[in-house]
Amino acid sequence: MQDLKTLATAVQRNCDISDARHARDYSLCVYLLKMREYFRWERGYRLTENLPRDELGNWVVAREQLWEGLEPRDFDCLPLADGCHDPFEAEAVNRRLVPEGLVYSAGYGRFVKPHFFVGRLLRHEHRDGFQIFVATDEYARDLTAPPAMSRGGQIFIRRESLRRMLWEHVEGWRWHKRPENAMARAIAHYDFDGDPERALDLMTESEISAAVLHELGECAAGERLGSAWSEMMLTVARSKVEVQARAVRDLVADCAVTLPALLEQGAEPSLHFFFANLRGMRQELFPGLTRAYEHWVSVGDLGELWRLVEEGQRHWQHVARTLVDMHQDLDDACMDVMLPYVESHRLN
Numbered sequence: 001m002q003d004l005k006t007l008a009t010a011v012q013r014n015c016d017i018s019d020a021r022h023a024r025d026y027s028l029c030v031y032l033l034k035m036r037e038y039f040r041w042e043r044g045y046r047l048t049e050n051l052p053r054d055e056l057g058n059w060v061v062a063r064e065q066l067w068e069g070l071e072p073r074d075f076d077c078l079p080l081a082d083g084c085h086d087p088f089e090a091e092a093v094n095r096r097l098v099p100e101g102l103v104y105s106a107g108y109g110r111f112v113k114p115h116f117f118v119g120r121l122l123r124h125e126h127r128d129g130f131q132i133f134v135a136t137d138e139y140a141r142d143l144t145a146p147p148a149m150s151r152g153g154q155i156f157i158r159r160e161s162l163r164r165m166l167w168e169h170v171e172g173w174r175w176h177k178r179p180e181n182a183m184a185r186a187i188a189h190y191d192f193d194g195d196p197e198r199a200l201d202l203m204t205e206s207e208i209s210a211a212v213l214h215e216l217g218e219c220a221a222g223e224r225l226g227s228a229w230s231e232m233m234l235t236v237a238r239s240k241v242e243v244q245a246r247a248v249r250d251l252v253a254d255c256a257v258t259l260p261a262l263l264e265q266g267a268e269p270s271l272h273f274f275f276a277n278l279r280g281m282r283q284e285l286f287p288g289l290t291r292a293y294e295h296w297v298s299v300g301d302l303g304e305l306w307r308l309v310e311e312g313q314r315h316w317q318h319v320a321r322t323l324v325d326m327h328q329d330l331d332d333a334c335m336d337v338m339l340p341y342v343e344s345h346r347l348n
Contacts, residue, residue: 217253
């Protein structure tokens, strides 16, 4: 594309504006880890390379100074051959970019942080009424790079981000002296000791499929819950209820689509990785799922896991629907009842 550099510059400027407004949302530890990963991407360091400490430190200072001047700015429009497009009109932008072998995404993540990226289109598929875009070689991105996102019937998988996330999981497992856990079982299916680059590529391809399944579940959940869910999320933004609600919707997606598909396919590496990545609020709300997984590992019987997944599908859909009803009935006062409601509806 002749004007790729101009477009990437505009997208990157919007990424910087988003970061200027939201980088402080993270704890110091999470912020520093994200900055290291962001620096690695921007400077093109390989995942296996050690980062130069002084260069990293100077880069962090310079980036924070850049953000100071950008926070009050409006987002830039995106310059394309047919005019300048609103940065959130991803569908219109992609009508121009996809034929050129590029893909763009715009949406909102945790704490209503805008996320943007533009990258090379690796493949474009249609499945179950949804469009699936798999991107690689990202030319612009923000501090947080979600490996997968969905919006308006479109699913975006970011291979670079997913590959980087998987490597961080592998390195973290090694750093903790290689415990015998779900991550160890996932890694055991790949030759990370003999050929780490190939192993990482194979694992990435496998987990792209799992990420698509999760996003298909997210889209299905969105169709069931409708626009009322999005309205509710704006009300509860930047609260513990938002964290809970996102976990509930993730569990709806996983119990309705991701886990049934992985179980039917017998996709053991991805099942192990799913449980290696089941933590935080999702694990807190659904402790029974981990116990069912451990039962499968111990005795080789998937029956209990299947039972919990089926029960979880009904349970989390009901919880999600109840949260929407609470918001519609109580509006801004809904958080006072949502928090204890979700905490009292853990699934053991």
